[in-house]
Amino acid sequence: MRITDARVVVTSPGRNFVTLKLVTDGGVTGVGDATLNGRELAVAAYLTEHVVPVLIGRDPARIEDTWQYLYKGAYWRRGPVTMTAIAAVDTALWDIKGKVAGLPVYQLLGGRSREGVTVYGHANAETVDDVLVEVSGYVERGYRAVRVQTGVPGLPGTYGVSTSEVYEPADAALPTETAWSTEAYLAHVPSVFARVREEFGPGLRLLHDVHHRLTPIEAARLGRSLEPYSLTWLEDPVPAELQEGFRLIRRHTTTPLAVGEVFNSIHDCRQLVTEQLVDYIRTTVVHAGGITHLRRIFDLAALYHVRSGSHGATDLSPVCMAAALHVDISIPNFGLQEYMRHTPETDAVFPHTYHFADGYLHPSEEPGLGVDLDEEAAARFPYRPAQLPVNRLLDGTVHSW
C-alpha cells in the first residue's frame, strides 16, 4: 500500500481549520487535524512545502517510522508548527490503519479502559448570577464537571467569557487588545467559587483556567484561597516555560494543577511530570505530535500519578476530538477531556460519529477515527485571517494573554 495523494485543506466554517487528507492507492483515506489557532497558514505551508512531497509513495502502515522520519529528519526539532504538522500526518496514518484493520482506533491502542470519556463544559458569564445559570444548564444536560469563568469587576472584558454563543477568542485579522489587573482578579475569583459551591454542593467537579496570567507566588496564593472549594484543577496558573517555577506553587497549595495546552513535546512536560509538580497534563493530539507522541507523554505521566486532561477548545477540529477520544478511552491514566461544542457549520464540514450522552463523550465505533472532511462543504468556507488577542496591564505593559 502506498500514499498517492496528500491534500492540505484550509476551511473556515465559523473559524479556521487546517486538515490533512491522505489518499492511498487502495482507495483508503485518512484525516489529521493541523490547526494552530492564529498561525494556521504557517502549518499549511510547512505541510505543503516540506511534508507532502516526502509522503507520496510512502507505506502508510509505517506510523512510527514516518514519525521519526519527520521529527529527526527535519533537524530543527519540536516547536508548535513542526509538531502540529507531524501530528496531522500521524493522526491520518492511524485513521488509515484502523480502516485497513476494520477496527476503531481505540482497539489498536489496547481497547477500552472505561465506559465513556468524562468531559467538562464551559460555564462563563460576566456576572456571578449569570454564571450560576450557566452551570445549572450543564448540570441539567448531565455534565459531571464544569469550568467556571466570570468577568472581573473593573475590567472591560476577561479571557474565557464569551460575548457570543460559541466561544471564539481569535476575533479579528489584527489582534484586538484586552486589559488585565492581577489584583482585581485575585480579589474576585474566590467569591465566585464560594457561590458556585454553595449553590451546587460538593458533588460537582469544578475547574478554573488562569490562562498563564500569574507569577508563581500569585498562583500559590490563588490556589490556597480556592482550597475550601475543592477544585478538580487550576489550569495554566503561570506561563510554563519555567517548569521549576511550579515548585513554588506546590509548596503552598494542595489545589491540583493542570497544564499543557501550549506544549508540543514530551520535553515540555518532563520536569513537571517527573517532579510531580502538576496533576494533569493537558496536551492533545493536534499540538503534541499526534497519537504516537501523545501516548508517550501520557505513559510517562502514568508513572508519576499524573493524569490526562486533554485540551478540547473549539479551535481544535472534530478530527482532533475524534482522535483524542480514542486515546482517552484506552489509556489507564485518563483524567478529564475538555469539550466545547463546535458550530453546526463545523460539524457539517467534519461529519463524525463520536457523541455526547450523560456527561460522557463516546468515541466512534467505525473503523479508523470515525470522522471525515467533506471537501465540497469545506470549499464553501474560505480562509479568513484571524489572530488571538494581545493582553496589556492597566498601565499598558504587555502581559500574557
Ligand code: CS2
Ligand atoms: C483555552 C483555550 O480551552 C482552553 O482551556 O485555554 O480556549 C485557548 O485559549 C485556545 O485554545 C487558544 O487558541
Ligand code: MG
Ligand atoms: Mg486553557
